[in-house]
Amino acid sequence: MGLVVEYGNYLLIAVALAILIRAVSRPGKAITRNGKPLRNPPNTLPLVGNGIKFLQSRWDLLSWFEQCQREFGYETAALSVPTLPPGVLIHDPKNLEFVFKNEGLFTKGDFVKRRSWDLFGNGIINADGDFWKLQRKAGVAFLNTANLRVLTDVALPQYLSESAEYLNSKAGKDIVDLQHVFHEITTKLMGKMAYNMEMHANDEFSLSFDYASGITAERFQNPLWRITELFTGSKFRRSVAIIKNFGHRIVTSAVKDRNEQKPSPETTSPPNDDSKLDEISGSLIQSLLEALGDETTVADAALTYLSAGRDTTGQALTWTFYLLLQHPTAITKIRAEVQHLLSQQPQPPPTSPTAIPSLPTSLFTPLSLPYTTAVFHEALRLFPPIPFEIRQCQADTVLPDGTVLPRHSVLVWCLWAMQRSVGTWGGDAGGWRPERFLVEVEGEGGEGVGGEGGRKRFVLGKSAAEFPVFYGGARACLGRKMAEAIAVQVIPAVVWGFDLEKGWDGPMEGRRSQTSLTLPMEGGLPVRVRVRERAGRDE
Numbered sequence: 001m002g003l004v005v006e007y008g009n010y011l012l013i014a015v016a017l018a019i020l021i022r023a024v025s026r027p028g029k030a031i032t033r034n035g036k037p038l039r040n041p042p043n044t045l046p047l048v049g050n051g052i053k054f055l056q057s058r059w060d061l062l063s064w065f066e067q068c069q070r071e072f073g074y075e076t077a078a079l080s081v082p083t084l085p086p087g088v089l090i091h092d093p094k095n096l097e098f099v100f101k102n103e104g105l106f107t108k109g110d111f112v113k114r115r116s117w118d119l120f121g122n123g124i125i126n127a128d129g130d131f132w133k134l135q136r137k138a139g140v141a142f143l144n145t146a147n148l149r150v151l152t153d154v155a156l157p158q159y160l161s162e163s164a165e166y167l168n169s170k171a172g173k174d175i176v177d178l179q180h181v182f183h184e185i186t187t188k189l190m191g192k193m194a195y196n197m198e199m200h201a202n203d204e205f206s207l208s209f210d211y212a213s214g215i216t217a218e219r220f221q222n223p224l225w226r227i228t229e230l231f232t233g234s235k236f237r238r239s240v241a242i243i244k245n246f247g248h249r250i251v252t253s254a255v256k257d258r259n260e261q262k263p264s265p266e267t268t269s270p271p272n273d274d275s276k277l278d279e280i281s282g283s284l285i286q287s288l289l290e291a292l293g294d295e296t297t298v299a300d301a302a303l304t305y306l307s308a309g310r311d312t313t314g315q316a317l318t319w320t321f322y323l324l325l326q327h328p329t330a331i332t333k334i335r336a337e338v339q340h341l342l343s344q345q346p347q348p349p350p351t352s353p354t355a356i357p358s359l360p361t362s363l364f365t366p367l368s369l370p371y372t373t374a375v376f377h378e379a380l381r382l383f384p385p386i387p388f389e390i391r392q393c394q395a396d397t398v399l400p401d402g403t404v405l406p407r408h409s410v411l412v413w414c415l416w417a418m419q420r421s422v423g424t425w426g427g428d429a430g431g432w433r434p435e436r437f438l439v440e441v442e443g444e445g446g447e448g449v450g451g452e453g454g455r456k457r458f459v460l461g462k463s464a465a466e467f468p469v470f471y472g473g474a475r476a477c478l479g480r481k482m483a484e485a486i487a488v489q490v491i492p493a494v495v496w497g498f499d500l501e502k503g504w505d506g507p508m509e510g511r512r513s514q515t516s517l518t519l520p521m522e523g524g525l526p527v528r529v530r531v532r533e534r535a536g537r538d539e
């Protein structure tokens with residue numbers, strides 16, 4: 001249900017206030033290009049500007065942004081919402097590149113921080129300056145190559161096989177929510193590796209977080225959120241209390257782990273899988289404790305990392321499988337790619353999908369499975385887990401396209417729309433074509449995986465400005481490698497072991513996202529699963 005309906009009672013007040021504010025406010029410096037005001041996007045109204053449009057459900061808003069992008073191409077448009085600083089909607093990758101290169105000029109600013117403060121406090125997503133640097137450093141240490149290897153070789157195979165067992169137990173019987181399955185994998189991974197805690201997707205904390213994320217996202221659409229939350233905000237406040245309490249538990253448990261830390265026993269035997277995982281478990285929270293000290297800030301930082309790592313990746317996998325259900329030939333190609341990889345191994349491939357636990361998933365990397373990686377990238381393009389970004393100018397500036405932005409102007413870009421731009425992605429931008437992320441080159445030997453006619457196939461890199469799904473510049477996503485490592489194991493393992501069928505009524509294309517800071521699928525992804533009778537039958 002759209003915010004227009006939900007907040008219908010407040011709409012009239014909003015309009016009245018908007019008119020009043022417009023009437024009494026003195027115009028500041030204007031946003032211009034070539035000395036003229038920018039064009040307004042479709043459906044801009046007198047006085048209220050885009051304010052009413054922004055009260056619609058986020059799913060409808062995404063379509064509106066897509067329409068703006070179609071009508072404006074790379075042209076920057078004006079955005080205006082009563083009570084907010086003047087803004088622009090940028091579409092041109094050149095402008096985005098400029099934003100990424102000038103991180104200090106385009107910050108989250110008060111506009112974003114005020115709205116996400118209750119949920120993230122001083123966590124990395126909200127932090128600037130030293131707070132940001134320290135948290136980023138702790139994250140870089142956590143996501144180092146050695147830890148990622150423990151993730152791909154030990155932790156992920158373990159959690160993946162637990163999920164495969166769950167899918168086996170449901171096969172041919174019940175409908176399964178794949179979103180929940182993926183969320184469970186990413187929650188367990190982040191819980192164990194980052195915090196040394198056992199966590200699950202349906203913990204009270206996780207449910208509260210999902211709710212609070214939705215309300216926080218609505219704050220970006222509703223300029224009167226402070227007033228409306230006086231009447232509707234009690235569940236939000238309860239959820240935030242549960243979340244903060246959980247953050248506090250993470251920190252308390254980390255402090256206890258630290259105090260109880262025993263010197264590693266002197267042993268000559270090589271470390272086994274369990275000991276490797278135990279050794280790195282909780283390494284993020286320990287680095288954060290060391291770097292930040294103050295326990296409230298550490299708790300904020302921990303909760304922010306949790307959200308950044310598990311929700312985005314779990315949701316990206318969900319949309320990937322939604323697209324795979326619509327494109328079965330892609331499933332056949334993934335299976336063929338796995339078959340090809342396994343056939344090069346000394347051990348023959350498992351002939352029964354119940355052997356998923358024994359699938360050598362740690363061999364599955366973006367380099368060894370380029371087509372699978374391209375499938376993941378194509379899903380990220382069409383369904384970016386963070387579909388909007390907002391920044392605020394900290395000084396007067398001029399964008400590369402000549403748009404003059406006074407200090408405090410708000411910049412918005414919609415990845416959902418930009419990643420469907422015909423100018424950037426070609427005539428089939430709105431459609432599914434994972435091959436757009438692949439390149440084939442001549443030549444025997446070396447790395448790369450067999451393409452057509454013995455040619456080698458690689459994943460094609462795209463610039464952050466064209467494909468901003470992981471952000472760019474100094475604040476680019478720290479977890480990109482982690483997300484890709486997870487995806488490139490989970491996708492082929494599930495596809496190898498199971499046949500999937502849509503488990504919802506209505507059209508195949510009917511799934512949508514609920515309002516949130518990220519892109520959760522509303523109602524999850526219900527599927528019927530069957531164990532594949534003979535893995536490799538269609539290769």
Ligand code: HEM
Nearest residue numbers: 308309312313316385386469470471475477478479482483
């Ligand atoms: C498909 C999965 C993912 C996507 C699409 C994604 C996307 C993004 C985006 C767009 C940002 C910029 C957000 C902003 O500041 O407004 C970001 C930042 C960040 N991401 Fe990811 N992310 C993913 C997975 C991960 C994972 C697995 C981690 C691991 C913990 C992670 C950690 C972070 C961190 C720490 C930041 C903040 C960086 C900073 O401000 O310096 N992300 N991510």
